Amino acid sequence: MSSARVNMRPSSKNTLLKVVILGDGRVGKSCLMNRFVSNQFDEHSFHTIGVEFLNKDLNLDDCTYTLQIWDTAGQERFRTLRTPFYRGSDICMLTYAIDDKSTFSNLQMWKNEFLYYADIKENTPFPFIVVGNKSDLSSTEREVSQVEMETWCNENGITSYIETSAKDANNVQEAFRMAVRQWIKLETRADKNEIPFNDTVDLKTKHVEGRTSCCIGSGDE
Amino acid sequence: MLNSFRSQLEVYKINKSNDNKNNNGTPQVVPRIRRRSLPRNNFRGVKKEEMQRQTSMYLAYMTIDELYSEILYEILHNVGCDLSCEIGHTALFSYIQDAFHVSNEYHQTQLNAAEDREAPKILLNVEVMEAKDLAPKDSNGLSDPFVTLYLSSNLSRKYNTSVKECTLSPVWEEHFALPLTENVTDDSLCIEVWDFDPAESVKEKFGKIFDVKGVKGVRKLMKEIAVTAAHGQHENELIGKARVPLKTIPAAGMTMWYTLEKKNKDSRQGILKVRLSYSSKKNTLVAEQEHRHLLRILLLHELEKSKVAPHWWCGSFSQQGEAIITQHIIQSGLTPIESAICQWAIFTKVHRNHALSFVLFSNILDKLIKPLQSNNTISPEDTRLFWESTKNLLPYCFSVIRKIKKKQADKVLVKNVNEVLTIISKLLMLDVPNGFDLFPETLYPWISNREERSDFSIKSILIDAIIVSASGWFDYIVENNxxxxxxxxxxxxxxxxxxxxxxxxxxxxxxxxxxxxxxxxxxxxxxxxxxxxxxxxxxxxxxxxxxxxxxxxxxxxxxxxxxxxxxxxxxxxxxxxxxxxxxxxxxxxxxxxxxxxxxxxxxxxxxxxxFHGGVAQWLEIAVYKAQQRIEKAVELDELIPVDASVKYSSSAVDTLSIYYTVKVFWQQLSWPDVEGCYTFIAKMIDDICRCGVFYAQRMSQRVDGMGEIENVYENRFEVTNEWCLAINNIEYVSQALKPFTTELGMTEVIEKMTDLKSPLEAQRCQQTLNNVIDNAIDTVNNEIIELLETVISKMAPAMKRLLIEGAELFNQDSNSVDRLMMYVDTNLSTLNRELNEENFNRVIFMVWEQLTKILIDIIETNLEKRRPPSFYANLHKTLNLMLGSFKTSDETTCDGLSQTEEILRIYGLETNDLIHQVHLDLYDEYKKLNESPYGILTARAKFQGNNLHIEILNAKILIAMDSNGLCDTFVRVHIMPEEKFRNHEQPKTKTHNKNLVPLFDETFELTLTDEQRFMDNGLLLFSVKDKDLLGYNNKHVGEAFIHFKDIPDTEDPLSSLPQVHLELARPTNLDAITIKALEHRQGEKLAKEFLKKFKQRMGTNQPRISM
Known part of the structure; x- marks a missing residue:
């Protein structure tokens, strides 16, 4: 993990993406992150204090992305501690637990809190991804159906959503990949807007590579 | 203050004139003061009868006229040595007349009346306190002393103290009052100290013989025994005496040590301490009342006359005043305690209209505390009076305390507070009488919780005063602001x-x-x-x-x-x-x-x-300000090292100091909550990282455009010191990140977290912070890499141009190669000189990477142009030259570079060489084969001198090439490189028809030239063919190589050598670089034909499938 990274000084520049994971306490944000980064799962993990941070390289379409993942504390008392970290995010992962309706209902609050503190201008598309965790639970325990989730996402203009299980390592990698893809999609669209005469866009390759040289600045946006 | 004081006097005068009207003849003045004084005693806890008795007594005894008359009388009969001598009666009369505001006529009438009165009965109070160093009179070396007192005018009346046994320093502390006679001036007090000698028998005296001390003692005892024996009775013995003339005693009294003398004896007989004072026999209550009025009148008079400032007067009357007061005390027989109580009562009252010095009250209290503490010294009336008066004074004390805030804390205020607290501290030593309401609601409306309050002690009220005033002041400033x-x-x-x-x-x-x-x-x-x-x-x-x-x-x-x-x-x-x-x-x-x-x-x-929500904002502001300052610092940076020993410039130093202002902010904040601390530190590290990136970007903008050289010949980029400084600056800033985080107190926070939460959670926080730090460092380093990449990519065009030029100009002109070498050398030396090792190594790595890119680019673009092999050979040569010059030994080159180098080498080969390379590659490839699908050929070869002997023995497990499942096989031997062996016919065996295991058993011998014999990489290619009927379309069964280096040089006959079993193979790979290179030379006959044959050799039929 991190100790390895220090010695592994990158000799060429990576695309850095800041990812924030939001959601109510106990939906399994830290577990998602730990599963994704170190492929570990701890059944009895603590509440996150304020924030946690890990980074992980992810290869997608011949391009390496370094995800800087900020896992936040869901408890209300940590609100003033976590909100400062929203600014400069590239991707926002909204999480809930499929066995807890209230965590799903709170997605709207989390989305609004994020938009407010991350300083995202209204009507600007932002790469959100909605993640319903604990998909390993039996259907009797489920309180939020996939249809409900899709409906909510459609209403909120979010096109990336997935159900995961940090416990069974199900869809976790996919969730992060999906998030990065969503980011790429919006970035290329943003590029397209900047260069209006170039209206044929190959979504997959060329523009992504083109982005690597300038996406470093996104840390300050 | 003075004004109100005057008006009060005027009221007093008006009353006096009113009273005059009501009276015929003798003017009867009943001053207002006294009337007011009546209800003053109307406090709780006094019996009604007692109150009435007092009232009647005052009415009976007290008028201002009487007081005036009394004072005049006292002046006439002044006692004491001091005042009357110094201040004449006249002066006192005139003073008192002023003070009482009376007319001359009235004064004269009163004076006459006073003169007619009998002289007062004055007492001389004597306290016999102690004696020391008395002469021993008894045989035991001690005495049994007692004192006898008498006035020389009256020898008949003597006063004796008790006897103190067996001591030479007795303590008596006994009081005596001796009435004075008319003739005070000539009289004197006689004090005698005697040794008491009780009546003892001779026998008893002898009994004491054992107590006797020394020879002198024995003599004394013998004398005593003799006297006793002679007289049969006791006799006291005088130790010494003293005489005190009454005129030497001051009116205010004195305490003195007197030396005891004895007739006929020169030596001192001891010393005796005596306190002497005058007094008179008067009703105490009356005397006190008189004294209070007198004090009041004289004080008001003196205050008016001297116009002394408020809080200033502290008890000193004028000489005359002092004299009159002292005389009144003596002649009224007031004790010091009684007079002090009078002072307390009057001064506290006067204080209401004219503030007196608090020291005054404090001094009076000093005299009163002890007597008040002991129950019986002061009469209940006086005790009550004391507390009533105290009640008057206390509001002023509290007022000082309550007004502390409204005044500037200067010496005066501090002094006042000090004095007031001194008074209160003394009052605290006393018990307020039960049921006495020291803090009535009318005077103390501000006392909180009056109904529920149980503690009405002075201290508790004082605390209340402090709090009420603090609270009031707070409300006041809130309202005002x-x-x-x-x-x-x-x-x-x-x-x-x-x-x-x-x-x-x-x-x-x-x-x-x-x-x-x-x-x-x-x-x-x-x-x-x-x-x-x-x-x-x-x-x-x-x-x-x-x-x-x-x-x-x-x-x-x-x-x-x-x-x-x-x-x-x-x-x-x-x-x-x-x-x-x-x-x-x-x-x-x-x-x-x-x-x-x-x-x-x-x-x-x-x-x-x-402030929870505020911290985030402060951090944002800190970042914003930091970025502002960084922008300025970069703008002002002149891009020269700050001093000769370092390789970074001012903005890097400035940026660090900007970081440190963030640290200072953090220290100032000293956030107490550990969880918050941890999170904010994470945020700050991230923020500092943002600042680092910001700095890097500003820095690279700053140097952008530098080092671009444009002239008529070329546009070229040269690495400048500024570029290096920019890189070093970012490096410097990046390296500061880690120490910076330590200084934020990370360790302490984690330690606290361990205590507050659990070691495991603290460890996780620590891990997160470490991750954040590493990430921050990586992120900033990413910026360094970007800048390095920028530098190298800027060098690329010049490098490319020079490379192409060098390659085009062939060997005859190595000038452009030199120029390329110089260009790279100059820039690399600059980088090497200015950058640290790590970054320089990165640069070198990038240079090779870039070079690879350029070369690949050149190759790709020039393939179409059909460059001659020399073009690539030149590039290859140049590359090797550069590698030789610039490559550091221990560094691993990127894969791309060695690949490119290989491509260049191959592209640079002449076609013949290229073809031979194909075969060499095949030789290597075939060596690795284990099992052949095509069959095995057995052969052997040897050198003997320059002769090459080849023996082809047989073939087995051949693949069937013909429709009949058999082969018509022959073997041809190619000696390679073919163009070098053109003078030899290629050995070829006979054809063995329809046979999958042909036995050739043919030998060939060729005589080679020296050059041919010792050819590097010479190869024998055994090509096994299936003969076509017509011989035009022979099929390739398989092939195998023997390398020259594997052929023994020996005299032994071939038959004695081991057989070599060669696995037959076919070429498979058309994608090899060599083949690609040949394909690009299709214009050449040689290449074209080779490729055609090569493809034939690959064959089309599948192995081991019989037709």
Whole structure:
């Protein structure tokens, strides 16, 4: 993990993406992150204090992305501690637990809190991804159906959503990949807007590579 | 003050004239003072009868005329040695006439009346206190002394003290009152000390023989025995005597040691301490009342005359006044305690209209405390009077305490407070009589919780006074500073202002008053204030701060636009809020100093919670400001090293100092909550990283465009020192990240977290912080890499151009190769000189990478142009030259480079060489084969001198090539490189038809030239063919190689050598670089034909499938 990274000084520049994971306490944000980064799962993990941070390289379409993942504390008392970290995010992962309706209902609050503190201008598309965790639970325990989730996402203009299980390592990698893809999609669209005469866009390759040289600045946006 | 005092005197005069009218003949003045004094005694707890008795007594005895007359009388009969001699009667008369405001006529009448009165009965009070060094009179070396007193005018009346046995320093402390006779001036007091000698028998005396001390003692005892024996009776023996002329005794009395003398004896017989004073026999109550009136009149008179400032008069009357008062005390027989009580009563009363010095009261109290503490010394009337008067004085004392805030803390105020507290401290030593209401509601409306309050002690009320005044003052400053229609910033300013005022007040209290309060009355003054303020301040501030923190205006800035204007308001808000935070923090610290024990319970200690939302804003502001300063620092950077020993420039140093201002901010904040601390540190590290990236970007913008050389010949980029400095600067800033994080107190926070939570959670936090730091460093290093890449990519065009030029100009002109070498060399030396090793290694790596890219690019673009092999050979040569010059030994080159080098080498080969290379590659490839699908050929070969002997023995497990499942096989041997062996016919065996195991058993011998014999990489290619019927379309069965180096050079016959079994193979790979290169040379016949044959050799039929 991190100790390895220090010695592994990158000799060429990576695309850095800041990812924030939001959601109510106990939906399994830290577990998602730990599963994704170190492929570990701890059944009895603590509440996150304020924030946690890990980074992980992810290869997608011949391009390496370094995800800087900020896992936040869901408890209300940590609100003033976590909100400062929203600014400069590239991707926002909204999480809930499929066995807890209230965590799903709170997605709207989390989305609004994020938009407010991350300083995202209204009507600007932002790469959100909605993640319903604990998909390993039996259907009797489920309180939020996939249809409900899709409906909510459609209403909120979010096109990336997935159900995961940090416990069974199900869809976790996919969730992060999906998030990065969503980011790429919006970035290329943003590029397209900047260069209006170039209206044929190959979504997959060329523009992504083109982005690597300038996406470093996104840390300050 | 003086004005009111005068008006009071006028009232007094008017009353006097009114009284005059009511009276015929003798003017009868009943001054108002006395009337007022009557209800004064009307306090609770006194029996009605007693009250009435007193009233009647005052009415009977007291008029101002009588008092005046009494005073005149006393002046006439002054006693004591001092005053009457110095101040003549006349002066006193005139003084008293002034003070009482009486006419000459009236004065004369009264004087005459006084002269007619009998002389007063004055007593001489004698206290025999102690004696020392008395001469021993008894045989035991001691005496049994007693004292005898008498006046020389009256020898018949003698007074004796008790006998103190067996001592030479007796203590008596006995009081005597000797009535004085008319002739005071000539009279004197005689004091005699005697040794008491009880009647003892001779036998008893002898019994004492064992107590006798020394020879002298024996002689004395013998004398005593003799006397006793002779007279049969006792006889006291005089030790010594003293005579005190009455005129030497001052009116105010004195205490003296007198030397005892004895007739006929020169030596001292001892010394005796005696207190002497005058007094008279008068009714005490009357005398006291008289004395009070006198004091009042004289004091008012003197105050008016001297026009002394308030709080200034501290008990000194004029000489005349003093004389009259002293005389009155003596002649009225007032004790010092009684006179002190009179003073207390009058001075406290006068104080109401004309403030007197508090020291005065304090001094009087000194005289009264002891008597008041002991129950019987002071009469109940006087005790009551004392407390009534105290009740008068106390409001003034409290007023001083309550007004501390309204005045400047100067010496005068401190002195006043000190004096007042001295008074209170003395009063605290006394018990207020049961049921006495010292703090009536009319005088003390401010006392809190009067109904429920049980503690009405002076101390508790004093604390109340402190708190009430503090609270009142707080409300006052709140009201005065609050503006109703104020905006957010003004509200903050208001709270800050209150905080500052309150803190100053507490500091003032600590500096000036706290010690006094503690010492004098045992009250922690500053603490009382602090407790009161912290509560009240919290009430005012909490809501404002919390609302403010909820509605802070956001600071909108991205990394590239730092627009001061649009951030003015959020900045100002944030700064004000922080000022307030610091203010309260100082206040809390102050509180911890003042109340180290119970400070934890204070509400204000949790003040930081109000600011929760503010910290994020402060951090944002810190970043914003840091970025502003960084921008400025980069702008001002002249890009020269700050000194000769370092390789970074001013903006790097500036940026570090900007980091340190963030650290200072953090230290100032000293956030008490551990979880918050941890999170904020994470945020700050991330922020500092943002600043680092920002700096890197600004730095690279700053140097962009530098080193571009444009002239008529070329456009070229040269690495300049500025570029290197920019890189070093970012490196310097990046390296500061780690130490910076340590200085944020990360370790301490983690330690605290361990205590607060669990070691495991703390460890996780630590891990997160480490990750954040590593990530921050990586992110900034990413910027370094980007800048390095920029530098190298800027070098690329020149490198490319020079490479192409060099390649085109063939070997005859190596000038451009030199130029390329020089260009790279110059820039690399600059980089090597200026950059640290790590970054230089990165550069080298990138240079090779870049070079690879350029070369690949050149190759790709030139393939179409059909460049001759020499073009590539030149490039290859140049590359090797560069590798030789610039490559550092231990470094691993990128794969791309060695690949490219290989491509160049191959592209640079002439076609023949290229073809031979194909075969060499095949030789290598075939060597690795294990099992052949095509069959095995057995052969052997040897050199003998320059002769090459080849024997082809047989073939087996051949693949069937013909439709009949068999082969018509022959073997041809190619000696390679073919063009070098053109003079030899290729050995070829006979054809063995329809046979999969042909036995050839043919030998060939070729005589080679020396050159041919020792050819490097010479190869024998055994090509096994299936003969076509017509011989035009022979099929390739398979092939195998024997390398020259594997052929033994021997004299032995071939038959003695081991057989070599060759696995037959076919070429498979058309993608090899060599083949590709040949394909690009299709224009050449040689290449074209080779490729055609090569493809034939690959064959088309599948192995092991029979037709």
């Amino acid at each position: 609050n503006k109703s229609d104020s905006n957010e910033i003004a509200k903050l300013q208001f709270v800050s202002q209150i905080m500052n005022l309150v803190r100053c007040d507490v500091q003032k209290a600590v500096e000036f008053f706290d010690k006094i309060f503690q010492q004098k009355v045992g009250i922690a003054y500053a603490k009382e204030l602090y407790v009161c303020y912290q509560q009240k301040f919290s009430e005012v501030a909490q809501e404002i701060v919390e609302n403010m923190c909820k509605s802070l205006k956001k600071l909108n800035f991205t990394g590239n636009t730092l627009n001061e204007e649009s951030h003015k308001e959020p900045l100002a808000e944030g700064m004000k809020l922080f000022e307030l935070y610091l203010g309260i923090k100082r206040f809390v610290l102050l509180g911890k100093g003042i109340c180290p024990v119970d400070c934890d319970s204070f509400y204000i200690n949790n003040f930081y919670k109000w």
